[in-house]
Amino acid sequence: MKKLIINADDFGYSRGINFGIVDAHQLGVLTSTTFMTNMPGADHAAELSKQHQELGVGIHLVLTCGKPLLNQHKTIVDSNGYFRKVDFYKGAFTIDYEEVYQEWKAQIEKFLSYGLIPTHLDSHHHTNSFGDIPNIFIKLAKEYDLPVRNNMVPKYSRILQEEGVKTTDSFLYVLESSIKDNQTLDQIFEGNHSVEVMSHPGYLDKEILSGSSFSYPRVDELELLMSEKIIELFRNRNDIQLSTFKDI
Template identity: 70%
Template structure:
């Protein structure tokens, strides 16, 4: 049986984001999400995760949004103590990778302190694939024995899906798209960002209105019927790989 993981990034970002993710799970085809432990919606996300045990919840490691959990950093924060923006990492950059390790370990440990069991690791803005950050990311994946998102070169001793797709609208468009998605793959993750718009999201994110469309897409009867009709594809989480 082929396994399809439909993951929503940014769980915990805000209440609007959290509710968009939960509706996409309860009323649609969303199976998985990843949790931002440093964001203001984190406690609310814990409540919702406990109410929805079938939703796989991993850790969305953060290095480019809001503030870190630790206050000892010098190179991964700006003068105000906020995380540096993604643009900082798009050119040549110099940071202390021990700071990344310590911060990300703190984020994983905070997730565990909520009593949740992580299904996998990925990162906000795919920052796990920049510079030498992959070494830190994979070190933590091994340390916690967790699968990871397949958006970088991954060593054989770490679990991941056979393939990773960035765009739900094309990956889940129709039967032909699904056939192409699984043409040479048994396990596939499709990324999404469903959300309802609230002030936190509107004030701090450049990716806003398309998130509402993603909620509609993931809960649309046509998409639900499309996947339900496929006897060769099973909606899954990272626990299933």
């Protein structure tokens, strides 16, 4: 059986995002999400996670949004104590990687403090794939014995395999073109047994409209994930199991 994980990033960003993700799961085909423990909607997301235990919930490690959980950082924050923007990490950059390790470990520990069991690790804005950060990411995955998103260059994909860190065979960035119809589903599983597709569903509230450059497409993705056409598409595919990272 082929396994498809449809994951929603940004759980915990805000109440609007949280409710959108839960609706995409309850009323649509969303199977998985990843949790931002440093954002204003984190406590609300934790409550929803406990209410909807069939939704796989991993940890969305954050380095480029909001404030860190720890306050001693020097190189991964700006002068006001906020995380640096993702543009800082595009191209050459210099940071203390120990700060990344300690911050991300704190984010994982906060998730665990809610009494939740994580399904996997990924990161906001794919920062786990920048510079030497993949080494930190893999170290934490091994430390907590968690699967990870398969979004790194082949060098690190090989290391994942060598270190026994689980991941999917393939990872796709664009929701609509991945689950559009039977033809696209057949294409994404060519040579693959397990596939993750990333999504960002949500309802728009002030936190998103004022804080995120990615806003209105979230509503479109939510509509797609809950559309009868897509639900029927998967209902008729006996060869594809809608899965979470616990299933790989």
